[in-house]
Amino acid sequence: MRIIRFAIIATILASLQAGNAWAAERVSLDEQLRILEQGRTPERLIAGAQHRVGVFTFEDADSTGLGNAFAALTGRELLTNSKVNSIGVIFFEGGLSPSTDSGLSYFDKVERVSEAQGVTLTIWGIIRQTAKGVQIDTYLQIPASSLDKYFTWQISLPRDMGGEELIARLRPDRVNVRRQLFSADDLRQVEAAAIEIGRVRSEPRADSPVTASLPTNEIYYLTDRRTGWVRLATRSGIDGWAPTEGHCLGECQSLLESAAFSGKVLRYMADGSVPRADGNLSIEAHAIADQLKLLDALNSKSRDEVAQVVNDAHGWLEQGTIPPGGAAFANLEALADLSAALKEAYGAAAEDNIGGDVTGDESEPLTDSLQQEIYDSIRLAPEFVAGVAKYLAQSSQYDPRNAEVLGNLAVLFNYLDDPVRAELASRLAAQYTR
Amino acid sequence: MQFLRASRVTTGLAALLGAFGVTSSASADTIVKGRVTDPTTESGVVGARVHLRRGATEVAFGTTNLDGYFELAFDFNVVPEQRTLNLSVDHDDYAANSTSVAITSGRPDSDAYPVELTPKELTRCIRRKPHLVIVGYFGDPAGRADVSQLPRTLVTGLSSNLLPELQKRHLPEDFQPTFDACPSARPSSQSYLDNYARTLGADVFIFGDVLETGPTYKVRTYVGDRHGIFEPPKTVVNENVAIMDPAAAELDNETHAYILVALANGYAQQDRFAECVDVCVAAEQVLGNAASIIVQQREYCQDRTENSGLIQ
Numbered sequence: 108m109r110i111i112r113f114a115i116i117a118t119i120l121a122s123l124q125a126g127n128a129w130a131a132e133r134v135s136l137d138e139q140l141r142i143l144e145q146g147r148t149p150e151r152l153i154a155g156a157q158h159r160v161g162v163f164t165f166e167d168a169d170s171t172g173l174g175n176a177f178a179a180l181t182g183r184e185l186l187t188n189s190k191v192n193s194i195g196v197i198f199f200e201g202g203l204s205p206s207t208d209s210g211l212s213y214f215d216k217v218e219r220v221s222e223a224q225g226v227t228l229t230i231w232g233i234i235r236q237t238a239k240g241v242q243i244d245t246y247l248q249i250p251a252s253s254l255d256k257y258f259t260w261q262i263s264l265p266r267d268m269g270g271e272e273l274i275a276r277l278r279p280d281r282v283n284v285r286r287q288l289f290s291a292d293d294l295r296q297v298e299a300a301a302i303e304i305g306r307v308r309s310e311p312r313a314d315s316p317v318t319a320s321l322p323t324n325e326i327y328y329l330t331d332r333r334t335g336w337v338r339l340a341t342r343s344g345i346d347g348w349a350p351t352e353g354h355c356l357g358e359c360q361s362l363l364e365s366a367a368f369s370g371k372v373l374r375y376m377a378d379g380s381v382p383r384a385d386g387n388l389s390i391e392a393h394a395i396a397d398q399l400k401l402l403d404a405l406n407s408k409s410r411d412e413v414a415q416v417v418n419d420a421h422g423w424l425e426q427g428t429i430p431p432g433g434a435a436f437a438n439l440e441a442l443a444d445l446s447a448a449l450k451e452a453y454g455a456a457a458e459d460n461i462g463g464d465v466t467g468d469e470s471e472p473l474t475d476s477l478q479q480e481i482y483d484s485i486r487l488a489p490e491f492v493a494g495v496a497k498y499l500a501q502s503s504q505y506d507p508r509n510a511e512v513l514g515n516l517a518v519l520f521n522y523l524d525d526p527v528r529a530e531l532a533s534r535l536a537a538q539y540t541r
Numbered sequence: 542m543q544f545l546r547a548s549r550v551t552t553g554l555a556a557l558l559g560a561f562g563v564t565s566s567a568s569a570d571t572i573v574k575g576r577v578t579d580p581t582t583e584s585g586v587v588g589a590r591v592h593l594r595r596g597a598t599e600v601a602f603g604t605t606n607l608d609g610y611f612e613l614a615f616d617f618n619v620v621p622e623q624r625t626l627n628l629s630v631d632h633d634d635y636a637a638n639s640t641s642v643a644i645t646s647g648r649p650d651s652d653a654y655p656v657e658l659t660p661k662e663l664t665r666c667i668r669r670k671p672h673l674v675i676v677g678y679f680g681d682p683a684g685r686a687d688v689s690q691l692p693r694t695l696v697t698g699l700s701s702n703l704l705p706e707l708q709k710r711h712l713p714e715d716f717q718p719t720f721d722a723c724p725s726a727r728p729s730s731q732s733y734l735d736n737y738a739r740t741l742g743a744d745v746f747i748f749g750d751v752l753e754t755g756p757t758y759k760v761r762t763y764v765g766d767r768h769g770i771f772e773p774p775k776t777v778v779n780e781n782v783a784i785m786d787p788a789a790a791e792l793d794n795e796t797h798a799y800i801l802v803a804l805a806n807g808y809a810q811q812d813r814f815a816e817c818v819d820v821c822v823a824a825e826q827v828l829g830n831a832a833s834i835i836v837q838q839r840e841y842c843q844d845r846t847e848n849s850g851l852i853q
Binding site: 205212233236237238244246283427500503513531 | 697698700701702704705710714757781782791814815816818819822825826829830831839843850851852853
């Protein structure tokens with residue numbers, strides 16, 4: 108079967124003013140992979156957008172014919188409802204199942220292409236016939252560069268504790284956002300909704316006449332927005348309105364909720380808004396939402412609030428099975444404990460330094476250099492640090508390739524003057540760093 | 542036990558007599574013997590033709606007896622230097638196989654030469670890929686359903702269900718499994734599943750049958766593995782298998798979990814204990830609970846990872 112990858116590049120610039128551009132381009136997936144296999148770099152699409160999202164044709168092994176329809180609805184939802192300025196949505200059309208020429212499949216194939224394009228987030232899915240209906244798995248995949256930039260949290264230890272950094276990172280980075288079952292009626296809804304968003308009407312009303320279908324290989328622009336509608340235009344003269352709501356009902360609407368969650372993750376990347384996962388989303392989606400909530404608390408919340416969030420997160424480790432992301436929750440919990448201890452020690456040291464309550468209004472503010480000096484002189488009790496290290500070492504047993512946990516253990520064992528275990532942890536961290 | 546004998550000087554006669562199991566040579570002073578077996582059942586192959594050649598010259602010939610044994614006795618120019626002969630075996634129902642026999646001062650380098658013959662219907666399924674999962678024969682004993690395409694359908698389902706589960710955990714490409722169908726692999730007993738896995742070079746071998754028909758079918762699968770961790774093989778009754786809609790037929794999570802455990806054991810056999818742990822965790826999450834067989838495999842591998850050195 109001839110597989111063609113078709114790329115549509117869409118951009119909404121800041122505040123969605125007229126003149127914001129969507130670009131469209133036809134590209135063969137096989138050709139892109141071939142370019143990569145030849146060691147060349149494919150031309151970067153929509154390079155000017157601040158946030159570029161890759162949406163791939165949902166893998167359609169059972170030939171429902173709806174792989175592109177699911178991708179189109181997902182991508183349009185991201186584009187129009189993510190509330191993110193400067194977003195580019197790239198649709199990659201083609202099969203993700205194992206291919207004989209490259210041997211790649213699914214996540215690995217998505218990763219290869221998305222890394223080359225430098226996208227910040229990718230979404231794809233798998234459509235399967237089952238005895239109960241057509242099953243749709245929607246996947247969210249966060250490239251390594253985005254993990255480093257947006258989903259990594261660090262503590263710098265005081266100089267007197269070695270001054271090294273401890274790291275926590277969002278896991279999993281490959282997430283099954285939701286599994287849904289579609290009936291035949293649901294699938295017809297999806298098909299109809301995909302057709303509806305692929306054409307434009309003369310006015311932002313459902314009863315206004317259809318004036319054109321959006322071409323699949325041409326740049327098009329989002330030029331205006333009204334409640335439930337966006338105005339789209341192409342350089343060849345197509346100009347009209349397409350719906351952003353009401354076109355996709357029932358399970359189709361639920362599909363958009365999966366896309367909306369991915370949009371919330373994108374928004375977290377854009378402005379730090381913490382996403383919430385509703386009850387219908389997968390355990391993995393809930394896990395990353397809770398981790399982001401914890402990261403946010405560590406960054407900006409009070410000690411009590413952090414303690415509450417940490418307590419909530421600990422629930423993931425008491426369920427009898429290993430949580431999504433493996434040791435990620437344990438790592439966050441360990442770093443939260445260390446962070447709280449460091450804050451407490453700093454508060455006490457600062458009080459000693461100025462002879463009063465550092466939080467009191469009457470005290471003189473400490474200079475930056477003095478604050479740093481106070482912080483750098485902190486040494487947490489080795490017994491406490493040993494307890495944290497023990498907890499992390501235990502979590503490393505059920506998630507042995509977690510490089511962040513191993514790297515943190517190397518730092519902590521160094522502080523504890525345990526060079527043998529520090530060297531082991533450091534070597535394993537290097538071995539498993541992706 | 543009655544052995545067949547053959548002689549270099551009476552090859553044609555030996556073949557004839559071999560059929561009657563009475564071939565002998567009074568002057569023979571070198572004896573090469575062994576057994577030809579079917580690796581899927583470990584039973585002897587009857588009537589296999591056994592040739593011993595030095596270059597293009599046939600030194601001896603015989604056929605195997607009812608238990609698969611052969612014995613070739615022949616005169617051989619006794620020299621102190623080692624001579625290497627080729628022992629080749631063929632049979633109409635099996636792929637030919639051969640091994641080397643080194644003769645020094647008239648004595649072979651082994652007391653017995655075992656030779657395995659792979660059934661011809663299996664040879665086309667041998668992929669020589671690591672971490673292979675083979676779906677074998679599925680049948681409906683009552684003849685109610687045509688399940689001839691089911692193995693291939695299940696392979697598609699296994700690939701799209703399990704590969705993403707493993708890739709989610711960044712399992713290295715070299716460790717990702719390959720799924721393939723071999724409908725002609727039809728064990729006569731579930732006790733042979735591990736043999737089938739070994740013969741096919743697979744970590745996991747599955748076959749099964751239809752138990753009940755209706756709008757959807759109840760299908761029983763037997764899951765065996767190369768290293769024999771499932772002893773006896775795991776049996777899973779998969780509810781609601783949509784055989785009439787081949788695209789919709791897939792196996793239950795319990796079967797998926799067993800496949801993952803067997804793959805994990807394969808990684809452990811290669812001392813890749815960290816990957817073994819990761820795949821066991823995948824199995825737990827696929828199944829939604831920590832079944833004892835998964836936990837046992839995970840803990841076995843956990844104890845052998847280098848990470849265990851981080852705990853005092």
